[in-house]
Amino acid sequence: MEQRVCGDIEKLILQAVEQTSEAILITDADGSIIYANRAFEETSGYDSDFLIGKNPSVMKNDGSHSAAFYKELWGTIKAGRKWHGRMFNRHKSGAVYTMDTDITPVKDKDGAVTHFISVRRDITRELQLEKQLVESQKLESLGLLAGQIAHDFNNMLTIILGSVELVLEDTKEGTIAHKLLSETLKTARHTAELTKQLLVFARRQETKPKKSCANDLIKEAELILKRLMPKNIDFLMDLETGLWDSNLEGTQFQQVLMNLAINAQDAMPGGGAMKLSTRNVSAGEDSPWPIPSGEYVLIQLQDTGTGIPQEILDKVFDPFFTTKPKGKGTGLGLSIVYGIVKQHQGEVLVDSVPGKGTTFRLFFPRVK
Secondary structure, eight states, rough: OHHHOOOOOOHHHHHHHHHHHHHHEEEEEEOOOOEEOHHHHHHHOOOOHHHHTTTTGGGGGGTTTTHHHHHHHHHHHTTTTTTEEEEEOOOOTOOOOEEEEEEEEOOOSSOOEEEEEEEEEEHHHHHHHHHHHHHHHHHHHHHHHHHHHHHHHHHEEEHHHHHHHHHHHSTTTOOOOHHHHHHHHHHHOOOOHHHHHHHHHHTTOOOOEEEEEEEHHHHHHHHHHOOOOTEEEEEEEETTOOOOOEEOOHHHHHHHHHHHHHHHHHHHHTOOOEEEEEEEEEEEETTTOOOOOOEEEEEEEEEOOOOOOOGGGGEEEEEEEESSSSTOSSSOOOHHHHHHHHHTOOEEEEEEEEEEOOOOOOEEEEEE
16 A cells, blocks of 8 residues: 555645646766646757756756856755756757756765756846846836936927027028028937937837828838838838737837838948838737737838847937948937837847847837
C-alpha cells in the first residue's frame, strides 16, 4: 500500500513538473543535461531528445556574460549553495532572451552534490515593457516641459504677431522698413508653427477622436503620400480587408503618416521602397511586441533606407533630436508622431537595422 502511494506521489510530481509554466532543467554533477520539461523546450526552442546529454552552454549567448560570471556561478553551486540571477540565452531561432534563474544543488545523504536543478522564468517581455515605461515617463516629462515653454511662447507670439501686423499696415510697401517687417512677420509665423508642433507633442491641443477605419483615412491621404515620394522611391500599400475600427482624429492621424513618410524619404537619398500596411493584431503573453495586452489596429511603415544606429534608437522620439545637418530639420517630426499616438491611447515601436532599413509600428486600440 505504502509503495503504491509513493508511486502515485512520484507520478503526480512528474506531471506537475511537466505541466508547470516554469522552465525546469536537471543536470548531473558534471553539468550534462538529464531532463528538460515541456516549458523549457518551448522557451529554448530545443526538444528533450536534442538536449539530453548536452551541456547547457549549447544555449549560451556569446558575449552576454564574462568568464568571471560563469566562474562565480559554478563556484557557488559546486560548493552546495543556491545561485540566483539573470541569464541571457540564445533560442534555437537565434533570438536572445533573458531568464530569471534559480540553480539549486541536489545532495545525497552524505552531503555530496549529485545533480543541479535549474528553474527559469522568461522575463524578456517584462523587461521590454519596463523599458517602454521608462521611455514613456521620460518623454512625458519632456512633454510637460515643452508644453510649458510652448504655452509661454504662444502668449508672447500673439502680442508680437499682432503688433507687427498693425505696424506693417501703416508702412509703405517697397520701403526697407516694410521689407524688414514682412521678414519679421514671416519668421514669427514660422515660430508660431513650431510652437503648435510642440503643443502637439505635449498633448495640449484639444483633439476629438471618433470611431474610424484607418484604411479610409490612409486612402484619403494616399495621393499626397505618393506625391511626397520622389520617382526613385516605390510607395507600396497593403491594407487588410475588414480592418477593425479605432478612435482616430483624422487630421492628426494623417499628419502622423506624413511625418513618417518624410522621415522614410530622408532615409533613402539613393532611392528604395516604402511600404505602408495595416493589420488586426492581438497582444498578450506570447506577443512579439512589448505592449499591454489587448486588440489593436497595427499601422506599419517600413523603408529600405540607411537605418538608425542602435546607440541612438532610444532617442529618435526626443524633441529636437535630429541626425540631419543643421538647418535641415526641426527634430520634432517623430516627437509629434509619438505625442499624437499617445494622445490616442496607442503605442509606438521602432526597429531598425543599419544599412537595411527601419520599421515603425503604431498600435491603436480596437473600438467595437
